Amino acid sequence: MKFDVVVIGSGPAGSVTARFAAEGGAKVLMIERRSEIGTPVLCGEGISKKVEEFGVLEGTRWIASSMDGANIYSPDGTCVTMDAEHAGNETGHVIYRDIFDQELAKSAANAGAEIWMDARATGLIKKDGKIVGVQIEQYGEEIEVECDVVVGADGVESKVGRWAGINTTLDPCDLETCAQYTLTGVDVHEGYCDFYLGHEIAPGGYIWVFPKGKDVANVGMGILASLSSPGQVKELLDEFISCHPEIAKGQPVRFLTGAVPVAKPLEELAVDNVVLIGDSARQVDPITGGGLMASIEAGKACGEVIAEAVETGDFSEEFLKSYIDRVGTLYKKLKRNYVVKEIMLDMDDKTFNMLAHSLKDYKFEELSTLSLVSALVKKHPSLLVRLKPLLKVAKM
């Protein structure tokens, strides 16, 4: 059996890559190890409204609730409010991630991609040192599929990279381990995503409350794996909920866990005939842990490059990885935010409180790191030392 392209994984990165490769004329197979695309959900389900500009989603069935902004709470409870546009990429819509993923897969299928379910990649097929296909297990059968390009869209736990000789092992200090309840019967700030910061309540991470409807919300927590002990994130999340009566009165309709890379985005993400995309390539905002927009943006570029590769017959490492040059602004932002993440990890709760006190009345109309830092330092000259690295980043 022969395809031009085999995409391993049918999350947003895989589906969008498959769609644009197929649209460009490539014969594409996308495989999914599970029995239903998008299920179980492993996501906080927040995304920027910018997603609509990509034209990859039909209708609005995938939107649970639209946001006006975000409230960020410092450890002492001081609230900083930002409108959605300034609050980053994860606060535009709260979505139904299962429907969202199926819509994206549908758009790949409409473009001509073939989809196999319950199909797990077990290895790459090599011939004379060259990668020429994928070994797939489906319904107890071993199937060999030949192809010119293998796309590793197999998530944070990517095996494709490791098989191809790309080191994708994550350092525990670059991974957030997460747990989340969807709770019903809760009081939420309608139209606002809430974020709670503090090393004591969420070591190296944060807690989020994303409203999915008038009395339903995703309440979740991510903590840095290097600071975590077994089962700790669930314990800390339960503790947080029990201290917040407006949430504690709700009942769960879903519980899930997740793992989010907060690493530098991969730049060496291809070898001849193999390319990585999405979480497997660490294309996630290291500050927020949001990866949907990055996957979609990068997936489009990756699919287009693959379609060109199929047309010209150039499946070299250099050409395949060139898709990241087409999303240079995204890469710059991810790299910059990695530095900011490292700075934030060094800040203690006292500094978070100081920042929040200074920012609570700040008008976020013209938000840039530079203007933010100068406003802060004017109020708290002692912050200058701590924020100096941020100024460097602002110029990146």
Next chain:
Amino acid sequence: MVKRKAFVEKKECLACGGCISVCPEDALEWVANKAYVDEEKCIGCQICYKTCPVGAIAMVEEAIA
């Protein structure tokens, strides 16, 4: 001498993949959509054990000659 290996309690694993992503020995993989430890490859470093959000991984002591 006692050697420790990671062991995934299948019923408790919620399949987030965190353990697979941090394993320095590539000793974890998906089997029937749950994380599974290849004992031959596991070096007992405990990284997966600490990472698991629900504590579904145990370090099992195994006596060796």
